[in-house]
Amino acid sequence: MLNRKLTQIYELLLECFGPQHWWPGDTPFEIITGAILTQNTNWTNVEKAIANLNSADLLAPEKLRNLEISDLAEHIRPAGYFNIKARRLKNFVDWLFENYGGDLTRLEHIGAERLRSEILGIKGIGPETADSILLYALGREVFVVDTYTSRVAVRHGLIEPEHDYEQLQELFQSNLPADRALYNEYHALLVRVGKQFCRPAARCSGCPLEELPHTLEPDYF
DNA sequence: GACCAGGCACATC
DNA sequence: GATGTGCATGGT
Numbered sequence: 001m002l003n004r005k006l007t008q009i010y011e012l013l014l015e016c017f018g019p020q021h022w023w024p025g026d027t028p029f030e031i032i033t034g035a036i037l038t039q040n041t042n043w044t045n046v047e048k049a050i051a052n053l054n055s056a057d058l059l060a061p062e063k064l065r066n067l068e069i070s071d072l073a074e075h076i077r078p079a080g081y082f083n084i085k086a087r088r089l090k091n092f093v094d095w096l097f098e099n100y101g102g103d104l105t106r107l108e109h110i111g112a113e114r115l116r117s118e119i120l121g122i123k124g125i126g127p128e129t130a131d132s133i134l135l136y137a138l139g140r141e142v143f144v145v146d147t148y149t150s151r152v153a154v155r156h157g158l159i160e161p162e163h164d165y166e167q168l169q170e171l172f173q174s175n176l177p178a179d180r181a182l183y184n185e186y187h188a189l190l191v192r193v194g195k196q197f198c199r200p201a202a203r204c205s206g207c208p209l210e211e212l213p214h215t216l217e218p219d220y221f
Numbered sequence: 222g223a224c225c226a227g228g229c230a231c232a233t234c
Numbered sequence: 235g236a237t238g239t240g241c242a243t244g245g246t
């Protein structure tokens with residue numbers, strides 16, 4: 001039974017690593033900013049960029065609204081891809097002002113499905129970034145999938161290697177209770193275990209999931 | 222110095 | 235529709 005297996009994985013990870021206290025960030029807009037800045041980027045670099053924005057008192061939609069892209073790019077430089085991410089962050093802010101007066105609280109009464117497709121329509125916001133925003137900044141019951149989720153799921157035979165994003169997301173959502181706190185912790189734990197044990201050249205020895213059945217060898221990645 | 226990181230859009234075939 | 239490439243900094 002798949003839900004039993006998913007539950008077992010969750011329990012092993014939680015027992016081994018403990019709560020991960022995600023998302024690191026104080027306000028919804030800071031979380032959204034982090035979600036965009038962390039695209040294909042180490043979180044420590046994102047922290048530097050967010051600290052820069054904080055020091056300049058720019059971490060709010062209305063502060064970014066009239067800031068030049070090039071100025072914004074300089075502040076977020078440590079996060080890498082700074083030109084393209086400045087554009088993406090601005091795209092989100094533009095969308096927020098054009099549709100909701102720049103007010104994140106006005107998103108609260110919108111259905112999750114419609115909100116997801118609206119956010120996905122913003123250029124530079126793909127499925128993982130959109131779902132991170134929905135779950136961690138806006139409190140929606142949406143499971144976030146990322147490269148580590150995929151690696152762990154494939155390695156343990158939960159899904160075939162050729163799966164797409166929506167298929168993997170559906171696997172978790174249809175086999176787990178729609179629980180915001182569970183989705184929050186589960187995704188964070190998958191990132192945690194993936195970083196240490198599911199990377200190229202990483203050894204599986206010591207992984208809390210080491211004894212579970214698996215279908216792919218560690219050197220797959 | 223090579224390799225990697227909590228993606229995404231776009232070009233080309 | 236599948237595959238390849240640009241975007242960029244900072245840690246290991």
